[in-house]
Amino acid sequence: MTTLDPHALRRAFGSFMTGVTVVTTIAADGTPLGFTANSFCSVSLNPPLLLVCPGKFLSSYDSFAHCPRFAVNVLAEGQEEVANTFAGFKGDGFAPTPHCEDDHGNILIKGAVAQFSCTTHRVVEAGDHAILMGEVEDFHHHEGRGLGYTAGQFFSLGLERAALEHAGRTALLGAIITQGEDILLEKTEAGYRPPQVISTERQDVRRTLAWGMSARGQPVTLGSAYAVFDDASSQCSYFLAKAETAATVFTRRPIRDIPELTFATQAISEMMRRFALEAETRSFGLYVGDARRGDVHHLPERT
Ligand SMILES: Cc1cc2nc3c(=O)[nH]c(=O)nc-3n(C[C@H](O)[C@H](O)[C@H](O)COP(=O)(O)O)c2cc1C
Secondary structure, three states: OOOOOHHHHHHHHHOOOEEOEEEEEEOOOOOEEEEEEOOOEEEEOOOOEEEEOOEOOOOOHHHHHOOOEEEEEEOEOOOHHHHHHOOOOOOOOOOOOOEEEOOOOOEEEOOOOEEEEEEEEEEEEEOOEEEEEEEEEEEEEOOOOEOEEEOOEEEOHHHHHHHHHOOOOEEEEEEEEEEOOEEEEEEEOOEEEOOEEEEOOOOOHHHHHHHHHHHOOOOEEEEEEEEEEEOOOEEEEEEEEEEOOOOOOOEEEEHHHHHHOOEOOHHHHHHHHHHHHHHHHOOOOEEEEEOOOEEEEOOOOOO
């Protein structure tokens, strides 16, 4: 038998694009539990069955492997923070996450595009994971798109399509890069602006931006699209990003100082002021329009 390289195998598995779910249950002692999972799969319509695979490494593994009921919440575009919270947050992940308990005693995450409330059908041990099969007792399905995940990164089809639909001349791709409580900016004669790259290539904007930032000496992890608008010479797309290194080649300023800074253009100034406000509540919208007028799209509140 050949020995497989586990890292290469993980990367190959990771090339399969999935959605993102948070699986919840209530432990025997009443503690609410949840973990982020992309191993969700629908199994059968009649009877209505689904499955998800909790890993034996989970601190909550024993509870999920023996739970009489559980819920699967399919996260919506914009719920990256919820996914991150239930993928490694130490402490009560439910405290910062809007949720409710349904009539079946399952915990539902608010804002999810679909919520499946299940009784446990079967648990099958499978290597370093278990296959937890549930019979769907009740479900809710809301308008909207699910959050995507591939190759270790979240993606949002709707937002990225909106970024591409604005076909124009050259593409200006900017990164609103945070480093803890700070923002990284580049200084120009006209004022500050988010670090940017100019591209004539309209495809694969995220890869172009991520590569461009690395080439400039600032590797970043890109998040959602944040603003898409046309200015006089280019079509501008800005993405949220997190700095991957402690040191930076850009100017580092506290996010709370943004209202006092001079920015290179009026459009950038308005976008950055919106960012400073939204950073306080961590509820980021997507601006689509031109340099003067447009709409900010926020995800609707749902139960
Ligand atoms: C997108 C994504 C998908 C994940 N999918 C699974 C999964 O299907 N099964 C699993 O056991 N862990 C999965 N994880 C990892 C767990 O969410 C993570 O290890 C867990 O929340 C840690 O919880 P603990 O601190 O209570 O052990 C995933 C993480 C992410 C970010």
